[in-house]
Amino acid sequence: MFQKMTRLVPVVLSMVFLLSLVVMPAQAQDPILVGLSFSDFETPRWIQENAIMTAALEAKGYAVVSQQASHDPVTQNNQIANMVTQGAKAIIIVAQDADAAATAVEDAVAEGVVVIAYDRLIATPDISAYITFGLIEVGNGQASGVLTALGITDLDNTGEWSVDNPVQLVKLEGDPGDNNAKFFEAGQDEILQPYVDAGIVEIVARQNIANWDETNAVTAMENILTSQNNEVDAVVAANDNLGLGALQALAAQRLSVPVSGQDATIPGVNSIARGEMTVTILKDYRVMAPQAVELVDMFLNGETDPDLQEYNLSDLTGNDALTGTVLAKYLPVTQVTIDNLYEEIVVSGFQGYDDVYQDIPEADRPPRPEEATPEAAS
Ligand code: BGC
Numbered sequence: 344m345f346q347k348m349t350r351l352v353p354v355v356l357s358m359v360f361l362l363s364l365v366v367m368p369a370q371a372q373d374p375i376l377v378g379l380s381f382s383d384f385e386t387p388r389w390i391q392e393n394a395i396m397t398a399a400l401e402a403k404g405y406a407v408v409s410q411q412a413s414h415d416p417v418t419q420n421n422q423i424a425n426m427v428t429q430g431a432k433a434i435i436i437v438a439q440d441a442d443a444a445a446t447a448v449e450d451a452v453a454e455g456v457v458v459i460a461y462d463r464l465i466a467t468p469d470i471s472a473y474i475t476f477g478l479i480e481v482g483n484g485q486a487s488g489v490l491t492a493l494g495i496t497d498l499d500n501t502g503e504w505s506v507d508n509p510v511q512l513v514k515l516e517g518d519p520g521d522n523n524a525k526f527f528e529a530g531q532d533e534i535l536q537p538y539v540d541a542g543i544v545e546i547v548a549r550q551n552i553a554n555w556d557e558t559n560a561v562t563a564m565e566n567i568l569t570s571q572n573n574e575v576d577a578v579v580a581a582n583d584n585l586g587l588g589a590l591q592a593l594a595a596q597r598l599s600v601p602v603s604g605q606d607a608t609i610p611g612v613n614s615i616a617r618g619e620m621t622v623t624i625l626k627d628y629r630v631m632a633p634q635a636v637e638l639v640d641m642f643l644n645g646e647t648d649p650d651l652q653e654y655n656l657s658d659l660t661g662n663d664a665l666t667g668t669v670l671a672k673y674l675p676v677t678q679v680t681i682d683n684l685y686e687e688i689v690v691s692g693f694q695g696y697d698d699v700y701q702d703i704p705e706a707d708r709p710p711r712p713e714e715a716t717p718e719a720a721s
Pocket of ligand 1: 386462463517521523524555582583605606626
């Protein structure tokens with residue numbers, strides 16, 4: 344009996360082994376890890392997009408690791424390398440610095456990781472895809488919003504502005520390491536240049552603001568106002584942080600001039616509702632964030648998105664030394680002024696009614712969307 348049992352042991356053991364093989368696929372079904380790497384969480388939109396992408400990835404059964412790098416490219420590269428070590432199979436990246444991030448990304452891709460450049464390009468052809476918004480259109484909308492507010496509609500209709508009385512215009516641009524910054528600037532210049540050539544607009548200062556930081560923008564604008572003896576008629580600022588910084592410096596000198604922004608942040612749209620900021624650009628990340636997750640899902644499953652188009656990296660960076668191509672997708676943007684703020688921001692639910700109209704007297708507010716009749720909302 345005992346002998347019989349001992350003879351059975353190897354049989355049982357091999358059965359256990361075979362069973363473990365059958366059970367193995369359960370282990371293989373452990374959630375696949377996806378990394379989210381952000382330059383910072385100071386820009387309000389990144390926090391929202393982190394939440395949207397985390398939820399969308401988890402809903403698809405992925406595990407998520409998310410980190411922000413407090414604007415430090417070295418920290419961001421270390422975080423990316425750590426995600427690879429932890430076993431991440433894909434990483435969605437908002438790069439602090441397009442060139443610096445390329446090193447960590449190339450190492451990750453060499454390990455077989457799928458990398459999506461999110462909103463900001465990374466200067467390497469190794470990324471699987473780049474998803475962003477129309478960058479030139481953003482700049483176009485900022486400049487045209489400011490010109491319209493100045494009463495300039497075209498070269499024959501320039502209102503009070505002329506060669507003898509040109510608009511003294513200030514430009515506050517984004518962080519120089521952000522590949523987007525030069526394209527926003529190019530989009531603005533596309534609109535402004537004909538007026539500059541005609542002598543109707545004079546660009547009196549043009550400055551990049553490190554980290555897109557509002558406090559840095561206040562200081563820059565204060566210095567510009569001092570050197571201009573406060574003779575400034577308009578500010579084209581590349582995002583809401585910079586526009587709000589400019590508005591602070593202007594208000595301290597009791598100046599009120601058209602100012603642009605970007606992102607339709609809560610402080611930005613509240614400033615428009617108060618009649619301070621002139622124009623912002625809505626980039627609906629509620630659309631882009633889930634699309635980035637779809638891209639990850641497709642690439643991990645060996646598929647691709649037919650909407651992606653191939654671009655030369657040199658064209659996407661303005662750097663001729665860079666070779667190779669990148670698959671990219673540009674989503675549409677919307678110019679927002681006081682005229683369409685209610686429809687585009689409040690009714691669409693992009694920002695909450697109470698946030699948009701914070702500190703604005705009840706009597707001066709439009710009705711809440713749920714109370715509004717279709718006529719009242721238009
Ligand atoms: C983004 C903007 C944002 C800025 C600062 C840019 O790359 O496109 O939407 O305001 O970075 O974070």
